[in-house]
Amino acid sequence: MKPSTRSVLKVGKWLIFPIYQPFLRGARAFTLSRQVLRDRRAFIEASAIDTALAPVMNPATIRALVSTRRNGRLCLLLFIGTLGVWIWSCVHQATRLYSLASVQFGVILLVLLAEFIRLSFSNWLLRTGGTGRFQAFIARGGNLWPR
Structure with missing residues (x-):
């Protein structure tokens, strides 16, 4: 890629950043929520152990x-x-x-x-x-x- 083309792409990316920024945040939140849901079974098992050892209040x-x-x-x-x-x-x-x-x-x-x-x-x-x-x-x- 030529240096002039690379700089034009950088400027274009900078100009459309406010448009795609909310989608980036949403994609990150979606990825994080999938990871939390994937790990929920281990979390539930660990919390069940903790509550079994804790006294009932x-x-x-x-x-x-x-x-x-x-x-x-x-x-x-x-x-x-x-x-x-x-x-x-x-x-x-x-x-x-x-x-x-x-x-x-x-x-x-x-x-x-x-x-x-x-x-x-x-x-x-x-x-x-x-x-x-x-x-x-x-x-x-x-x-x-x-x-």
Whole structure:
């Protein structure tokens, strides 16, 4: 192919890209859905094994697990966002570390972190059946992430 023909084809492809782009996304989604459907049998068998080993819980406990997990993750996300805003405020706006705004940020960060730990502990208690102490909870770092 000549270099001039190759450049004309590149320009043509670039010009019609907005037309065929939605079809590319649809084709990728179709391929992915076929792959998921193909692998669903192995997924169903694996989840059946997991549920056979898990204890049966009543719906109220399941709702409490879901809400503590959701709210714990929300508190952690808010903590990270507030920490980012406070760092941005200190670096870019030259807010002093001992100013009133920094003290307010510190209090907000402390409350969000305490709420995250409380919700994670509640989630852990629900998963373990209400037995255990805070020392056993905090001894393993993986318990902090609500599941």
